[in-house]
Amino acid sequence: MPTTRRAPSMSASKCPPQLPRTLLRELLRDPVVAGGHISFSQSEYDGLRGEVAIRAQPVDHIWPLGGMAYQGTLLQIAATMGDLPLAYEMIRLGANINATDQFGRTPLFIAVQAITTLDLFPEEHQPPVPNILPGMGPRSKMVASLLIEQHADVNVILNNETCLTLTMRAKVKQWDLIELLITHGAREDLGTRNGVVQCAEEKERISELLRMRPKKRPPRLCPCFSRRLLADCHGKGPRPFPYHFFCPCQSRSVYAKCCKKRKVSWRDVWNEERRIIEPWRKEMPIYLPLSQDATNIISGIRRVYGTPIPVTEMVRRRTDVPLAVTQLGLPPEMEDRVMLPLCLCTLMRSESVDRAFGFAVAKVVWHVRPLGRKVPKKYAAGLARAFNKHVDDEVRILVWCSLQGL
Numbered sequence: 001m002p003t004t005r006r007a008p009s010m011s012a013s014k015c016p017p018q019l020p021r022t023l024l025r026e027l028l029r030d031p032v033v034a035g036g037h038i039s040f041s042q043s044e045y046d047g048l049r050g051e052v053a054i055r056a057q058p059v060d061h062i063w064p065l066g067g068m069a070y071q072g073t074l075l076q077i078a079a080t081m082g083d084l085p086l087a088y089e090m091i092r093l094g095a096n097i098n099a100t101d102q103f104g105r106t107p108l109f110i111a112v113q114a115i116t117t118l119d120l121f122p123e124e125h126q127p128p129v130p131n132i133l134p135g136m137g138p139r140s141k142m143v144a145s146l147l148i149e150q151h152a153d154v155n156v157i158l159n160n161e162t163c164l165t166l167t168m169r170a171k172v173k174q175w176d177l178i179e180l181l182i183t184h185g186a187r188e189d190l191g192t193r194n195g196v197v198q199c200a201e202e203k204e205r206i207s208e209l210l211r212m213r214p215k216k217r218p219p220r221l222c223p224c225f226s227r228r229l230l231a232d233c234h235g236k237g238p239r240p241f242p243y244h245f246f247c248p249c250q251s252r253s254v255y256a257k258c259c260k261k262r263k264v265s266w267r268d269v270w271n272e273e274r275r276i277i278e279p280w281r282k283e284m285p286i287y288l289p290l291s292q293d294a295t296n297i298i299s300g301i302r303r304v305y306g307t308p309i310p311v312t313e314m315v316r317r318r319t320d321v322p323l324a325v326t327q328l329g330l331p332p333e334m335e336d337r338v339m340l341p342l343c344l345c346t347l348m349r350s351e352s353v354d355r356a357f358g359f360a361v362a363k364v365v366w367h368v369r370p371l372g373r374k375v376p377k378k379y380a381a382g383l384a385r386a387f388n389k390h391v392d393d394e395v396r397i398l399v400w401c402s403l404q405g406l
């Protein structure tokens with residue numbers, strides 16, 4: 001989980017939209033989209049977008065919003081503001097489409113909630129609250145549709161509500177959205193029906209939609225927004241990195257004027273596990289070795305499960321400079337929150353794993369290892385600081401215990 005930090009200064013360089021130009025033109029030509037919150041033209045958001053676009057921060061970094069209590073990833077912020085171009089851009093840059101915010105809401109849940117909350121206010125009284133611009137409802141609906149078509153989870157349950165129960169509860173039924181949700185697999189047997197008032201005609205219409213729904217979820221369109229299906233685009237193999245996007249080498253120049261000129265070739269590859277598009281430098285894979293302690297923990301967990309230990313896989317994981325940031329997550333074995341503490345206990349008792357390391361590793365959700373210059377310095381320093389704090393805490397406890405003769 002990324003940590004929060006202060007927003008960068010307003011002087012951050014202007015960030016060109018990381019989207020196909022035709023798509024961007026089309027979006028901005030739509031008066032409903034153009035009349036709303038457009039992060040591309042606001043210096044605060046532009047700075048945050050820039051940090052993500054050059055990959056100085058992970059795309060799922062949680063940002064505090066100026067003057068507001070809300071904190072979120074840029075995709076969650078896009079859903080909150082009904083900022084369609086920003087939602088497109090973050091999906092293009094590989095945002096986790098189902099990341100939950102401090103209230104446990106996914107971007108889709110946020111967008112649907114915005115639509116149905118607006119429904120409580122008569123149109124002539126809008127905008128009744130700050131940050132709600134005219135046309136917010138239709139824009140939030142566009143964001144919701146994009147997220148659904150990009151295969152966001154349509155069955156998230158929060159406080160006994162689902163996206164479908166929220167839309168069914170609304171006074172004005174958004175039938176196109178209800179239909180899209182059902183077509184993409186929204187289940188009607190989840191969440192509470194308390195307060196849902198439906199006339200016979202509406203009930204009939206919903207059961208008809210449920211009856212007619214396709215057996216399989218409609219295929220996902222490629223998140224590069226080429227308008228082709230994922231399976232026919234990036235899902236098929238690496239594609240060229242767009243010339244007008246920021247160069248993944250973090251130079252803050254566009255690819256055409258940077259690595260491309262120096263004959264350093266970047267590709268966009270599909271990461272099936274995380275279901276995102278990632279840049280990949282063709283000729284120069286970099287290996288991040290695991291630390292000895294982490295290797296011992298993984299071996300311990302694998303031993304318990306009886307899974308073989310492919311040494312090569314454990315000691316080297318292919319990565320590259322910007323990819324290193326996104327690959328800091330825990331190795332899958334260490335995400336086992338039941339087995340991890342058990343194995344740690346045994347390993348720490350036999351002194352196979354350093355005690356302070358073992359204590360701290362159970363508290364962090366990234367993969368602790370030497371990073372060298374493979375991730376941005378500031379980012380690595382932040383991680384190291386947090387980890388060392390856990391180590392210090394443990395050392396303090398150990399010292400206290402020994403003073404007490406325990």
Ligand SMILES: [Zn+2]
Pocket residue numbers: 222223224225226230233234235239
């Ligand atoms: Zn594609």
Ligand SMILES: [Zn+2]
Pocket residue numbers: 247248249250251255258259260
């Ligand atoms: Zn470059």
